[in-house]
Amino acid sequence: MEFLQNAIDAISLGAVYALAALGIGLIFSIMRLINFAHGELIMAGGFTLYTLAGQPLLVLILAALIVTAILALGMERIAFRPLRKANPATLLIASFAVSYLVQHTVLLLYGSRAMGVPFLADLSTSLEFGGLRVPRLQLVTIGVTLLLMGGLFAFFRYSRTGLQMRAAAEDFNMARLVGVRANRVIAFAFAISGGLACMVSFYLVAQTGSVSYKMGVSMVLIAFVSSVVGGMGSIVGAALGGFLVGIISVSLQAYLPVDLRPYRDAFVFLIFILFLFWKPEGLMKTRADRERV
Amino acid sequence: MTQRHILKTGLAAMAFAAGLPIAAQAEEPFIIGAAIAQSGAIAPYDEGPAKAMEIAIEEINAKGGLLGRPLKIIYSDTKSDIAYGATAAQNVIDQGAGMVVVTCDYDYGGAAASVADGANLIAFSTCAGDPKFGPSGIGPNAFTMSTGSPGQAVALAEWAYNKQGWKTAYILLDTTIAFDASYADAFERRWTELAGADGLLGKDTFGGEDPQIASQITRIKGLAKQPDVIALASFPPGGSSAMRQLRAAGVNQPLLLSESWDGDYWLEAVPNLSDAYLVTYGSVFGNDPRPEVVTFMDKFKAKYDAMPVTSHALTGYSVIQGWSKAVEKAGTFDTDKVRETLETFVDEPLITGPTTFTKETHINMQRDLVLMEVKDGKPGNIVGVVRAEQMPK
Numbered sequence: 139m140e141f142l143q144n145a146i147d148a149i150s151l152g153a154v155y156a157l158a159a160l161g162i163g164l165i166f167s168i169m170r171l172i173n174f175a176h177g178e179l180i181m182a183g184g185f186t187l188y189t190l191a192g193q194p195l196l197v198l199i200l201a202a203l204i205v206t207a208i209l210a211l212g213m214e215r216i217a218f219r220p221l222r223k224a225n226p227a228t229l230l231i232a233s234f235a236v237s238y239l240v241q242h243t244v245l246l247l248y249g250s251r252a253m254g255v256p257f258l259a260d261l262s263t264s265l266e267f268g269g270l271r272v273p274r275l276q277l278v279t280i281g282v283t284l285l286l287m288g289g290l291f292a293f294f295r296y297s298r299t300g301l302q303m304r305a306a307a308e309d310f311n312m313a314r315l316v317g318v319r320a321n322r323v324i325a326f327a328f329a330i331s332g333g334l335a336c337m338v339s340f341y342l343v344a345q346t347g348s349v350s351y352k353m354g355v356s357m358v359l360i361a362f363v364s365s366v367v368g369g370m371g372s373i374v375g376a377a378l379g380g381f382l383v384g385i386i387s388v389s390l391q392a393y394l395p396v397d398l399r400p401y402r403d404a405f406v407f408l409i410f411i412l413f414l415f416w417k418p419e420g421l422m423k424t425r426a427d428r429e430r431v
Numbered sequence: 432m433t434q435r436h437i438l439k440t441g442l443a444a445m446a447f448a449a450g451l452p453i454a455a456q457a458e459e460p461f462i463i464g465a466a467i468a469q470s471g472a473i474a475p476y477d478e479g480p481a482k483a484m485e486i487a488i489e490e491i492n493a494k495g496g497l498l499g500r501p502l503k504i505i506y507s508d509t510k511s512d513i514a515y516g517a518t519a520a521q522n523v524i525d526q527g528a529g530m531v532v533v534t535c536d537y538d539y540g541g542a543a544a545s546v547a548d549g550a551n552l553i554a555f556s557t558c559a560g561d562p563k564f565g566p567s568g569i570g571p572n573a574f575t576m577s578t579g580s581p582g583q584a585v586a587l588a589e590w591a592y593n594k595q596g597w598k599t600a601y602i603l604l605d606t607t608i609a610f611d612a613s614y615a616d617a618f619e620r621r622w623t624e625l626a627g628a629d630g631l632l633g634k635d636t637f638g639g640e641d642p643q644i645a646s647q648i649t650r651i652k653g654l655a656k657q658p659d660v661i662a663l664a665s666f667p668p669g670g671s672s673a674m675r676q677l678r679a680a681g682v683n684q685p686l687l688l689s690e691s692w693d694g695d696y697w698l699e700a701v702p703n704l705s706d707a708y709l710v711t712y713g714s715v716f717g718n719d720p721r722p723e724v725v726t727f728m729d730k731f732k733a734k735y736d737a738m739p740v741t742s743h744a745l746t747g748y749s750v751i752q753g754w755s756k757a758v759e760k761a762g763t764f765d766t767d768k769v770r771e772t773l774e775t776f777v778d779e780p781l782i783t784g785p786t787t788f789t790k791e792t793h794i795n796m797q798r799d800l801v802l803m804e805v806k807d808g809k810p811g812n813i814v815g816v817v818r819a820e821q822m823p824k
């Protein structure tokens with residue numbers, strides 16, 4: 139029974155990590171950018187909920203989605219587009235700079251004290267199934283994650299823009315040569331990643347009931363690890379990686395002896411370092427990463 | 432007439448016109464240098480105590496100053512940067528500070544305190560709660576006005592066991608900061624002294640930045656016997672997130688909380704919270720059982736148009752209050768004499784409570800704390816004033 143409960147806990151955490159990793163993985167697959175400012179998209183969503191607290195739920199959700207999408211598009215236009223031809227390290231540094239800028243702007247406007255936000259408090263209660271406890275929020279999160287993964291999959295498979303994105307992810311220059319409009323494809327990807335980040339904001343604010351200017355930082359680290367484990371550049375891999383990190387993290391928390399539990403994250407990362415020794419390309423190998431002669 | 436001469440005459444005339452006594456030149460203000468965070472992540476924690484220092488200084492100056500000299504406070508911003516604290520301290524010392532006040536935290540205030548201590552100046556932290564703040568961790572001239580985290584944990588353990596009759600406890604520790612580790616450790620040691628080893632049903636840890644604590648909840652719910660009370664060693668927002676999840680999962684035991692939960696800014700995170708008991712310096716809700724605290728809060732409100740966010744403000748007032756008492760008793764601003772006088776304090780009545788310093792210990796453990804309950808989502812319900820009776824061995 140306890141095992142089943144732990145399994146439920148693990149999958150629900152995995153679903154959140156998968157959502158966060160999808161956003162990171164999507165941008166990486168298309169422009170080889172590890173966007174550390176993704177965490178600040180999450181944070182911006184949270185602060186929108188804080189600022190508009192008291193408004194109807196639909197207004198809150200729409201406003202947060204709009205704010206994160208606009209911020210994502212703004213990052214792309216102002217910081218990343220001019221650097222598109224730069225090497226990945228430059229892009230990475232630029233994403234740190236963007237992250238720092240957004241974090242400190244929020245720090246300036248709202249201060250550093252974490253603030254309580256009433257948002258979807260009803261969802262934090264649990265359903266009981268024969269002794270098993272399933273928080274409603276986790277149920278919704280798993281559902282939303284699966285739905286978004288399905289939606290993204292269908293989008294990539296069947297829509298024109300999705301096809302162009304896949305082409306760009308595989309070979310960006312080649313895609314441009316055959317007429318894919320790079321600016322449009324990349325902007326679209328950023329808007330989607332903004333939306334994904336916003337879903338994570340909803341989860342985090344509903345789960346923790348608070349916002350702080352650092353709320354996205356640890357999430358983006360986990361998302362980064364997840365997308366590496368899943369196979370950089372593979373969108374399905376990023377989601378799988380997210381689930382895997384969540385499951386391992388909860389299992390260690392549940393089964394490590396109490397004295398070792400404070401070092402849980404060290405064990406999580408150790409496991410993934412060993413995993414990467416064994417499978418450096420991650421769970422999913424992407425065609426784009428194969429060495430070309 | 433040279434230009435400089437004109438300037439001098441002009442200035443003297445202006446001073447005269449403004450009615451400033453020229454003789455005051457003999458009594459230059461004594462400068463208190465505050466090397467604290469005015470911007471960045473730690474700034475909100477230094478803001479209240481700094482404002483309270485200004486109130487204490489105004490009061491002293493209104494009575495004619497200290498040893499006949501007016502007090503003046505100058506600031507240098509540490510920008511919430513641990514290393515920059517040293518520069519900020521040097522900065523106020525270079526501007527003539529004769530005593531330095533540092534940030535309300537061992538890590539963030541330590542560097543500044545070391546610099547001041549090295550320059551043979553008293554270095555007072557407002558509320559750094561780590562027992563190392565003092566001769567053992569920084570130097571002989573370093574003091575803190577806080578009530579250390581072990582003292583808070585012990586006061587709560589004794590109240591829970593002796594007064595409430597709760598016999599079994601569980602500890603949930605957030606591993607983010609050292610403050611909570613020493614809080615949980617002192618609670619565990621005192622609780623097992625009182626209730627025996629069987630009285631502690633277990634302990635668990637979580638990371639304050641973890642998005643969820645589901646497995647910790649599963650473990651509590653899986654206990655053969657549910658605890659009477661849970662010591663939650665954490666702080667918002669990680670701690671309030673944990674609290675929200677505990678309550679949502681039906682873990683409704685009373686929670687024992689440290690000063691980190693002072694104020695009400697985090698309360699929205701846990702809807703309709705009840706049975707959460709916290710100890711802190713005083714009530715910021717205007718209902719403290721001690722009249723001198725209420726008077727202070729009224730003064731604060733009158734000057735700044737709002738109550739302090741947390742009662743840590745009291746420690747800022749007490750730094751000036753305690754230090755100026757020592758200066759008066761010693762009859763001099765000389766650091767060595769002031770330090771020796773501070774070290775003779777035994778239950779010295781200060782606004783943060785009766786304060787004791789010894790040669791070895793420059794932090795208080797067994798000191799009055801106000802115990803408040805959060806009930807039906809309302810903070811600040813006074814339970815009483817408690818104090819750690821017996822620190823664990």
